[in-house]
Amino acid sequence: MNDNAIVELIDIKKSFGSQQVLRGVNLRIMEGKTTVIVGGSGQGKSLIIKHILGLITPDSGKALVYGKELNKISKKELKDIRTNFGVLFQNSALFDSMTVYDNVALPLRERTRITEEETERIVNEKLKMMDVEGTNNKYPAQLSGGMKKRVGLARALALDPGIVFFDEPTTGLDAAKSNEIYRVFSRTQQ
Template sequence: MIRLVDVCKSFGEKEVLHHINLTIEEGETLAIIGGSGSGKSTLLRLLIGLIRPTAGEIWIGDQDIAQLTEKELDKVRLHMGMVFQYSALFDSMTVGDNVAFGLREHTDLPETEIQRIVTEKLHLVGLDNAAQRMPSELSGGMKKRVSLARAIAFGPDIIFYDEPSSGLDPLMTAKIDELILHTQQTLDVTSVVVTHDMVSACRIADRIAMVHEGSIIALDTVENIKQSKDERVRAFFRTVAIDREAQG
């Protein structure tokens, strides 16, 4: 589904990602973890096509998106869903209009069909009666759910999640994790989750990739990552455990 070949990314003279090689299989959930400044967010932006690599290839299916024009890239993005870190909802629109926004902008579907899709997707994320509510009336966890409903409205093949548990307490984080798993199983999508939350990553992922100082230093199943002998991986686990304990 997704393949990165010798991808590098520099901003000016600073190289942020160094020779990344990564294959993400169709239907799997890959969690990309790493500390602040590790390069994981840059990697996500490359996968979505928001920025271009300095060198290397990024294959989505049979297309190297690094070589596409912006118009061609827009067509590829129609097969992707994106759940943003801070939900990125339009405050002036109702929940239903937020979910419908992309369908109205990029399809010729009749309004009756758009409303059917909105109802269906809100049901999938457990927000059956929220269509007429405004984002300001929602909790952080509910906003994440609306963001996911909007992301899956097109019926994407791939869903990208940017720090889905950011700003949520452990109980709500667990609920969002369950929703990610449910979405993956129900829609049979490929999921890529960028997170600093190791507990969450271990709950939802088939495999975990750890980015450290611009390189992937570990890529394996959850169980194997937990048993890693790499001190950098072990140190990250310890830091996350301490942070969790401090949160209560």
């Protein structure tokens, strides 16, 4: 593995029953670079992300992150690697029973030992960065599709991860909201 490659997938194959979804995928994600995975619906883009996150294991091939083969490391090592990742899944994956504030605070509360005051500071900072400040006490059902995406992105960025995965971030949004999401992405890269 090249020292600059954060992620490397080598000949990844994955099937579900008789349907082979991934057929020898090779991918290198380099440090400091933006990588885009393009394909039609149902072609395995989300599946590739799940392999990189160690959420599923390949039928064959290797998934390496920071030089470590994911299916050969301990659960603790995998958890430690995952702290470097932020993920915005296709549906934003917000918890409907939690306020916006609690959704964004969740990774901070689960993965750190910071004070509630520091949690509040970070949550408010991320919500402001995503242009959704003032929504702290709202529930996901009270938000537009674009706002849900931005709150999901705020949560993905809460831990200041080194790598952020966006899984179909503009699905279901109109052109104006899609452009707004892309502008937010540009800001997060800086």
